[in-house]
Amino acid sequence: MSLIQEAQARDGGLTSRGAAARPAAWSVTEQPWAWAVAVLLLIMPIIANGFFLIEIFGTTLILGTIALSLMFLAGYGGMVSLMQLTIAGFAGYMVAVFGVSGNANISLGWPWWLATPMALVLAVLFGTLGGALAVRTEGIYTIMITLAIGAAFYYFTNQNWAIFNGHTGINTIATPHFLGIDWRMDVAFYYLTLAVAALCYFAVLYLSRAPFGLALQGVRDNPRRMAALGFNVNAHRIAAYAFAALIAGMGGVLQVWNYRQISPGSVAVERCIDILIVAVVGGITRPVGPYIGAFIFVILRTFALDFLVKVGLDGNRFRLLIGLGFLAIVFWSSDGVIGLYERWRKRGERGEARTRPGGHGHG
Amino acid sequence: MSRFIERHAIWSLIILLGVALAAWLIFAVWPPGLEEAIGRKKVFLSAVFNGITLGGLYFLVASGFTLIFGLMRNVNLAHGSLYLFGGYVGYGISSATGSWILAFIAAFIVVAVIGVLLQLLVFRRMEGQDLRQTMVTIGLSIVFADLMLWAFGGDFYQIQTPAWLIGPIQLPLMTAMKSSGEAVFLQYPLVRLVIFCGSVVIGIAMWLALNRTRVGMIVRAGVDDREILAATGVQIQLVFVLVFALGAGLAGIAGVVGGTFQSISPGEDTRFLLASLVVVIVGGMGSIPGAALGALIIGLAEQLGSVYIPTYAIVVTFLIMVLVLALRPQGLLARR
Numbered sequence: 001m002s003l004i005q006e007a008q009a010r011d012g013g014l015t016s017r018g019a020a021a022r023p024a025a026w027s028v029t030e031q032p033w034a035w036a037v038a039v040l041l042l043i044m045p046i047i048a049n050g051f052f053l054i055e056i057f058g059t060t061l062i063l064g065t066i067a068l069s070l071m072f073l074a075g076y077g078g079m080v081s082l083m084q085l086t087i088a089g090f091a092g093y094m095v096a097v098f099g100v101s102g103n104a105n106i107s108l109g110w111p112w113w114l115a116t117p118m119a120l121v122l123a124v125l126f127g128t129l130g131g132a133l134a135v136r137t138e139g140i141y142t143i144m145i146t147l148a149i150g151a152a153f154y155y156f157t158n159q160n161w162a163i164f165n166g167h168t169g170i171n172t173i174a175t176p177h178f179l180g181i182d183w184r185m186d187v188a189f190y191y192l193t194l195a196v197a198a199l200c201y202f203a204v205l206y207l208s209r210a211p212f213g214l215a216l217q218g219v220r221d222n223p224r225r226m227a228a229l230g231f232n233v234n235a236h237r238i239a240a241y242a243f244a245a246l247i248a249g250m251g252g253v254l255q256v257w258n259y260r261q262i263s264p265g266s267v268a269v270e271r272c273i274d275i276l277i278v279a280v281v282g283g284i285t286r287p288v289g290p291y292i293g294a295f296i297f298v299i300l301r302t303f304a305l306d307f308l309v310k311v312g313l314d315g316n317r318f319r320l321l322i323g324l325g326f327l328a329i330v331f332w333s334s335d336g337v338i339g340l341y342e343r344w345r346k347r348g349e350r351g352e353a354r355t356r357p358g359g360h361g362h363g
Numbered sequence: 364m365s366r367f368i369e370r371h372a373i374w375s376l377i378i379l380l381g382v383a384l385a386a387w388l389i390f391a392v393w394p395p396g397l398e399e400a401i402g403r404k405k406v407f408l409s410a411v412f413n414g415i416t417l418g419g420l421y422f423l424v425a426s427g428f429t430l431i432f433g434l435m436r437n438v439n440l441a442h443g444s445l446y447l448f449g450g451y452v453g454y455g456i457s458s459a460t461g462s463w464i465l466a467f468i469a470a471f472i473v474v475a476v477i478g479v480l481l482q483l484l485v486f487r488r489m490e491g492q493d494l495r496q497t498m499v500t501i502g503l504s505i506v507f508a509d510l511m512l513w514a515f516g517g518d519f520y521q522i523q524t525p526a527w528l529i530g531p532i533q534l535p536l537m538t539a540m541k542s543s544g545e546a547v548f549l550q551y552p553l554v555r556l557v558i559f560c561g562s563v564v565i566g567i568a569m570w571l572a573l574n575r576t577r578v579g580m581i582v583r584a585g586v587d588d589r590e591i592l593a594a595t596g597v598q599i600q601l602v603f604v605l606v607f608a609l610g611a612g613l614a615g616i617a618g619v620v621g622g623t624f625q626s627i628s629p630g631e632d633t634r635f636l637l638a639s640l641v642v643v644i645v646g647g648m649g650s651i652p653g654a655a656l657g658a659l660i661i662g663l664a665e666q667l668g669s670v671y672i673p674t675y676a677i678v679v680t681f682l683i684m685v686l687v688l689a690l691r692p693q694g695l696l697a698r699r
Contacts, residue, residue: 080494133688133689136688137688137693139493140436140438140493140494141644141648143438143440143494143497144438144640144643144644145644145684145688147637147640148637148640148641148644148681148684149681151633151637152637152677152678152680152684155677156675156677156678156681159675159677160674160675161674162674269633269637270505270633273501273505276498276501277501277505280498317509317513319505319509320505320509320510320513322505323502323503323505323506323509324502324506326498326502326505327499327502327506330495330498330499330502331499
């Protein structure tokens with residue numbers, strides 16, 4: 001609920017603080033079983049075969065990383081940006097345009113070590129400009145503007161043939177080879193995504209406790225007071241957009257390496273909203289939330305068809321399932337799956353049913 | 364108006380020059396040099412008319428969106444779904460009964476009832492929690508989109524235009540002069556003009572209802588400060604339900620219009636949601652005249668853009684939004 005309360009607190013001048021006063025307190029380093037998860041992730045290639053390794057765990061880590069950028073903006077900055085997938089898709093397109101692909105008339109054919117940083121720089125630029133636009137207005141308007149940016153980019157990629165190759169997109173994009181390893185091989189690619197995801201995760205965790213992150217949380221809670229204290233509110237917000245764009249861009253680069261093709265379908269409005277769903281379902285107050293949400297989302301997306309057919313329903317109703325699940329989470333849990341877990345744990349500790357302070361806004 | 368001219372003399376001049384230029388482009392017979400430079404006048408006039416009539420459709424969708432937002436601070440991202448559902452209802456009724464008018468009435472009522480149910484069952488429970496309401500509308504739009512895909516499939520539907528509206532009409536606007544000195548006039552589909560007039564009438568009726576009636580006064584007061592309004596003893600929940608019903612019903616009507624103009628299919632909900640977002644951002648959140656102005660600008664930009672710069676048409680729309688956000692972040696006609 002914290003995010004929503006934050007928004008309320010800003011809009012209505014309320015000062016009630018939610019349970020997530022210290023959002024970073026619940027991190028991997030303080031949970032004993034987190035070490036088990038970390039070890040499990042490291043030895044995953046021994047347990048899982050190619051399909052599970054890439055289609056489930058690799059995809060989860062990529063999706064989680066893109067959603068992490070939204071979590072950073074929403075959880076610490078109070079800005080719900082729906083254009084994070086657009087930034088990721090933009091980075092992916094740039095990798096395809098500057099790097100090597102099957103569409104030789106579009107791709108410039110740069111080596112990967114030049115094309116990737118270029119794509120990331122451009123993605124950060126895109127995110128920063130979009131952020132500068134979004135911070136012109138506040139709160140609820142951010143969603144509208146970022147959604148409009150995302151939708152405009154989707155329609156633009158559909159219309160434009162010179163750079164984005166219209167609705168067919170760009171195919172057979174080259175993936176990096178270095179140190180004698182083909183980094184698109186299952187195990188190598190899995191470790192690559194794991195490394196990037198871990199890097200982004202710990203970067204967000206670090207930043208949430210660094211002076212910049214603390215100032216950002218101050219801006220989220222009370223922009224007016226922060227401005228009075230001499231902080232440049234808009235500069236902090238735009239810097240947050242830039243950092244989130246870097247994370248989203250890395251996720252986008254990995255995604256384009258994973259699928260080896262990109263088309264407007266990858267940046268459609270539904271995909272942008274999927275990222276919000278992933279982040280909200282996982283929990284938007286802690287960096288681990290997006291990864292949990294992404295895992296649930298990927299599992300559902302992969303197995304919903306079989307499951308629905310088994311129950312006797314039409315297998316194509318996957319999005320209905322996702323939508324209803326999302327509605328249920330928004331209705332009953334303030335903070336996604338993490339919120340549910342926390343409530344359950346608190347109940348266990350105290351031995352009595354006690355709602356979290358953040359959960360009172362339900363009735 | 365005169366205050367505006369006094370305070371923004373340069374802007375007024377620019378706007379006046381723009382209007383004069385547009386009027387000349389529309390009414391004058393183009394000199395040959397101009398025709399060579401930017402194509403035939405007929406193409407331009409058709410694009411302008413398409414833009415204006417599309418603006419009428421955008422206004423119908425966006426006015427409900429902006430009304431709901433203005434009063435309830437509810438960014439209803441399921442508004443596109445209401446539009447699409449209205450279109451499907453209209454298609455069902457018109458193909459079952461053959462009556463086009465009945466399709467409008469049915470679409471308005473059915474979608475308005477859905478709006479009432481949404482307000483009573485969902486949004487009333489989370490009043491004042493803007494962000495959570497928005498999340499719920501996102502979830503609802505996904506659920507609605509999939510339910511409609513389930514029920515109606517992925518096909519394109521077009522609502523049958525009634526016989527008395529089929530065919531073009533000759534407008535008193537010259538497109539060219541024949542060598543014999545005979546004037547060639549613009550032919551334009553009658554149904555689009557009728558629908559445009561309909562949306563203008565609806566717009567004026569809404570403006571009158573908001574500015575000249577007691578209920579309108581209550582709604583305007585609610586837009587300004589709903590807490591104080593509730594404190595004065597007005598049954599604000601009833602007003603909320605009515606406004607939500609009206610806004611949703613307008614989206615339903617717009618669906619029938621869109622189904623007659625173009626076609627309805629999955630994906631149109633997102634398209635019209637985006638259109639309403641941009642229209643409302645440009646025109647000003649919560650302002651009906653703003654929605655009208657924004658719809659006109661966006662409709663014209665889209666159509667003229669798709670004629671003259673086809674692969675970058677969406678960029679024009681987007682640039683207008685950026686420009687407005689940069690110069691007047693609250694929107695062109697918003698008060699705050």
